[in-house]
Amino acid sequence: MRISRQTLHVLRLFLEAPKTWRYGYYVSQDTGLKSGTLYPILMRLADRKLLEATWESSTPGTPPRHLYRLTPAGLSFAREHVVKSGSSSMRRPALSGAKS
Amino acid sequence: MTTGLRKLAVALLGTVVRHSPPSSRSWGGAMLREMECITTDWAALRWAFGSTSTIFRYSIERAWRDERSDNSNDGSMKAVGKAVGGLALAVAFCIGVLAVCILSLTRVSTFLFPEWHLAQMRWAQCMSVLGMPETIFVIVAAMLWRKRKTVSAGILACAVMLATHFLVYVSDHG
Numbered sequence: 216m217r218i219s220r221q222t223l224h225v226l227r228l229f230l231e232a233p234k235t236w237r238y239g240y241y242v243s244q245d246t247g248l249k250s251g252t253l254y255p256i257l258m259r260l261a262d263r264k265l266l267e268a269t270w271e272s273s274t275p276g277t278p279p280r281h282l283y284r285l286t287p288a289g290l291s292f293a294r295e296h297v298v299k300s301g302s303s304s305m306r307r308p309a310l311s312g313a314k315s
Numbered sequence: 316m317t318t319g320l321r322k323l324a325v326a327l328l329g330t331v332v333r334h335s336p337p338s339s340r341s342w343g344g345a346m347l348r349e350m351e352c353i354t355t356d357w358a359a360l361r362w363a364f365g366s367t368s369t370i371f372r373y374s375i376e377r378a379w380r381d382e383r384s385d386n387s388n389d390g391s392m393k394a395v396g397k398a399v400g401g402l403a404l405a406v407a408f409c410i411g412v413l414a415v416c417i418l419s420l421t422r423v424s425t426f427l428f429p430e431w432h433l434a435q436m437r438w439a440q441c442m443s444v445l446g447m448p449e450t451i452f453v454i455v456a457a458m459l460w461r462k463r464k465t466v467s468a469g470i471l472a473c474a475v476m477l478a479t480h481f482l483v484y485v486s487d488h489g
Contacts, residue, residue, distance in 0.1 A: 238349065238352070239345060240353065243349075250346060250361075250362045250366045250369065251365030251366070251368045251369050252365070254342065254346060254365075254366065254369040254373075255372065258342060258369075278348050278351065279348065280345070280348045280349065281341075281342075281344075281345030281348065
């Protein structure tokens with residue numbers, strides 16, 4: 216299967232800390248991908264059971280957010296394709312001004 | 316403080332999420348939640364536009380996939396979803412630009428420069444319904460041509476339709 220350069224960036228980011236759950240916006244910032252590019256990738260990965268998503272347990276006063284990480288199948292898929300691609304990672308912020 | 320741009324972004328994405336099919340509503344909700352973490356209003360608006368386009372495409376892809384689950388081709392599904400989503404986005408963009416151009420003539424100019432009577436001047440009307448939108452369409456289509464060919468093609472198609480409509484109207488009404 217052929218995967219895009221942007222998908223590789225996402226997979227590479229998730230591989231950096233495979234057990235860490237990540238927010239979509241921070242994935243967008245870390246990969247430099249805009250929402251219109253990032254979310255279709257996340258959706259496709261989730262549809263193929265390569266990515267798992269969960270709603271974080273909400274704390275009072277803040278709405279819950281979606282979190283993502285690779286499944287075991289996704290990890291082996293990502294390792295295989297990232298190693299195969301062997302290209303350097305792209306890092307630039309997609310959007311400025313994240314709330315801390 | 317919530318600005319007009321932020322309200323527009325939240326309203327746009329919120330409406331799309333509310334009216335999206337159940338399969339994509341969870342994803343839409345996730346994008347909406349993330350938007351609340353973006354401090355810059357323009358960035359939030361861009362996020363909302365990107366998310367809206369994604370929800371359209373995903374909904375169409377899912378509907379297509381559900382309908383043709385037996386003998387579907389993944390590549391063609393994506394292509395069709397992308398094309399229809401891109402065209403829908405282009406049409407929405409063109410309607411928005413046209414509405415803003417016309418409103419700027421009928422409302423803003425009357426409010427800012429009442430003595431100019433721009434809304435009654437024929438050349439100003441032509442500029443607002445044809446000149447300004449067509450210029451914006453061509454510039455945006457040229458900018459998007461390499462990266463978003465479908466959206467760009469949709470905008471150009473709208474530009475041609477608008478020009479044709481204008482010519483037909485002028486020839487009929489003199």
